[in-house]
Amino acid sequence: MIATDAILAGIAALMAYATAVLIKWASEAKTPVHASVVTFLLAMMVAMFAGALVYFVAPSRSSIIEGLWLGSALMSISVIPFFLTYLNEVKQRVAEGHRFTPRPIVHPYRFIAAVVALVLVNELLMGATFQLAAGSVLSGGIVDVLTSVATSPWFLFTMSAEMALTTYFLRDRISAGLYRVLLLQSLIMFLSPTAFALGAWVAFSVYLSSATMIVLFIYLMEFIYRHRQLDAAFSHYVGALLGIYGLMMAGQFIWLYFGGWADIFALGIVAEMVVFFAAIVGLERFGQGLGTPWQLDANWTFGVLASIFVAEIFMGGLLAVQIDPAHYAGTFFTLPLSGSAGTIAYHAIYNGFWFLAGVTASTWFLTMMGIEMGALVLFKIRETPNLENRIRMVLMMSCYAVFAVFFPSIYYHAAFPNAPAQATVPVLGWSMGIGSAVLAASALTVVILTYAIMGTLTALFGRRVVCSTFCTAALMYQGTTLDAMKSFNRSGPVGRKYLGSRFSTAYSISTGVILGSLLLASTTSYLDSTGVWNVKVLGADPTVFLFSISFGILWYVLFVAVPYVGTYNCVTMGWCYTGAISQAFHKIGLFKLKVRSKDVCKACTTLDCAKSCPIGLVNMPGFFRTKGEFRSSKCCGVGDCVSACPYGNMYIYDVRHWVRGKLGLPLPAPRGTKLPMVGASPPPSATTATRATLTPGPAPSVRASPGGDPAPGL
Ligand code: SF4
Ligand code: SF4
Ligand code: SF4
Structure with a gap:
C-alpha cells in the first residue's frame, strides 16, 4: 500500500507540475488559438482521469474497455473547439494575407471560466481516482463523494502545489503584495486538517494554518493601511478571499467539533481554488486602475472587517476545541435543536449566544486577536513620535496580555457552570462589582478594585487609564489600520452624529439604557443571591448575561460596524457601562489637554x-x-x-x-x-x-507667525 501511495504521489506531483504549466500558458494566452490549445490540453487531462475513474469505480476487464471508450470519446470531443478555432484563423490568414494580425480572445471571461472549470473537474476526477486506487471507499450521495474528494490529501496537496507553482512561474507578472498573498494562500490550502484523520496532523495543521492565516490578516491589514487606494482588481480579490476564509474556518470548526461533517469546508476549499485560478488566469486585470479609496468605501471596509471577524470567531472556536476538547465540548451547543418551534428557536438563540460569548472570551480567541491587533499596534508605535504615547501603548499591550490569560478563567466558571471550576478572582469592570452573585464571596474586593483603584487612577490620570490602557478595546482600536478608520467617525452615517464633546440626546439615551440595565442586572443578581428571586437570563446570572452581551457580542458587532459607526464607538456613543463610570471619575479629575x-x-x-x-x-x-x-x-x-x-x-x-x-x-x-x-x-x-x-494639492501652511505663551513643557 505504501508503494502504491508513493507511485500515486509521484503521478500527482507530475500532474500538479503539468497543470501549473498549463495555467501559466492560459494566463499568457493572447489569441483564440493559444486559448484553445490550453483548453484542449486541460480537456485531455479531464478525459484521461474520467476514463481511469470508470475503471477504479468497479475494476474489471469490461470497465477498462468502458474507461478507454469514455476517455477516447471525451478527447475526440475536446479536439473539436481547437480545430474550429484553428480553421477560423487559417481562413483569416488566407483572407488577409500579409496584413493578418492575430485577433484577441473574443470572450476573455468565458475563457477564464472554462480554464477554472476544467482545472476543478480535473482535480476532482484525479482526487477520486487516486482515492479509489489507494484503497479508500467513496460512498454516499454525490455531495458526500465530492466532499470526500475535495477534503482528501490528493485534492488538497495537489491543488496547493499547483497554486504555489503557478504563483512562482508567474512571479514576474505579479505585484509583490499579491505574490505574498498567493503564496500564503497556497500554504493555507496545504495545511488543511481534513487531509489526514491523524491526531498529530490535525493538531499540526490547525495550529500552523491558524498562524499562517493570522500572518495573512496582519499583512493585509497593514497593506491596506499603507495603500489607501488599492488596485481595483486587488481590492475585489481581497474581499472575495476574506469572505471565503470566513467560510473555510467555519467549515473547519464544524468538521472538528461535530466530528467529520466537512461539506462547508469542502465548499470553502473549492471557492478558494476558483477565486485563486480566476485571478491567475485573468492576471492582466490587476494593475489596470485604482479603485475607490477604502476610507471612502464603507461597504468594502465593512466586508473586510466582517469576513476577518467571522474567520477569527471560528478560528478561536477551532483552537479552543483542538487544545482543550474536554472543556469546550461541554460548553458549546449544549441544547438540542428539537421539540416545538418555540423550543427550537430558544435553543438556537441560546446556543448561538453562548457560542459567540464563549469564543470571544476564550484565551485562544483573545490571544489570536491580541497577536493580530498587537502587531498593528507595534507598527503604530514605530510611527508615533510622542514618547509618552509610546509608553502608554506598551502598557496597553501588557494589560491585554494579562487580561487574555486570566480573564477566561473567571468568565468560564461564571458563564458555564458545567465548565471545570477554575480560580475565581475579582476582575476590574465585572458588572461593576455590584451584587454579582457569581463573585459574591469576593464582592467587597471587586467593589474596592472597581471604584477605589479605577476611580482613583482615573481621577489622577484621566479616563485613559481605563479606555486607553486597561481595556482590550484600546488595543483593538489603536493599531495602524483601525486607527486610520477613524476617518469613518466623520463620514460614517452614524459616526458623524456623535462628533464633538457635547452629549447628544442619542448619547444620553444609550448611556441611560446601559447604566439602567447595569442597575437592574445587579439588583436582580443580588436578590437572586439572597433567595428572594430566581431570575436567569439565557440560563445565566443577569450580570453575567449583561457582561456577555455587552463585551462578548455587542462590542464586536460594533467593532465590525466601524465603517458606519466610527471607531471607539463605545466611547462616542456612550453605550459602555465601564466607560460611563470611568467618565464620571474623569469629570472630577485632573486630566486635561493643554497647549x-x-x-x-x-x-x-x-x-x-x-x-x-x-x-x-x-x-x-x-x-x-x-x-x-x-x-x-x-x-x-x-x-x-x-x-x-x-x-x-x-x-x-x-x-x-x-x-x-x-x-x-x-x-x-x-x-x-x-x-x-x-x-x-x-x-x-x-x-x-x-x-x-x-485629494492631491498643496500642503496647508501657517499664515502668521504668532507670539507665544510661555511654554510649560511636560
Ligand atoms: S468605553 Fe468601555 S469598551 Fe470602550 S474603551 Fe472604555 S472601557 Fe473599553
Ligand atoms: S482629544 Fe482625547 S481622545 Fe481625542 S486624540 Fe486627544 S487625547 Fe485622544
Ligand atoms: S490647533 Fe493647536 S494643537 Fe491643534 S494642531 Fe493646530 S497648533 Fe496643534
Missing part, C-alpha cells in the same frame, strides 16, 4: 489635533485658541492629538503636572515630541498625508 501657546493655535490652519482624534472631538482647537486648554469627559486620552500637532504645541496635563506645580518644581522639557515650529509650514503628519493621498 503651550494659544497663538500658535490661532494661526494654525491644519487643525490636525482635531482630525486625528478617534473620538471625533473636533471642537478642541476652539478651546485651545480661547482658553489654552480643553476638557471633555469623552476624551479617553489616547494622545493621538498630541502626536498629530505639527507644532508640538500640545501636551497632556495630569497629576504629575499638578504635583510639580504645587511643589514649585520646574516641569521637564518635552521628550520624544517635536518642538514648536511657529512660522514654518507644518511637516506632513498622518492626517495630512492621508488627505494628500486622497
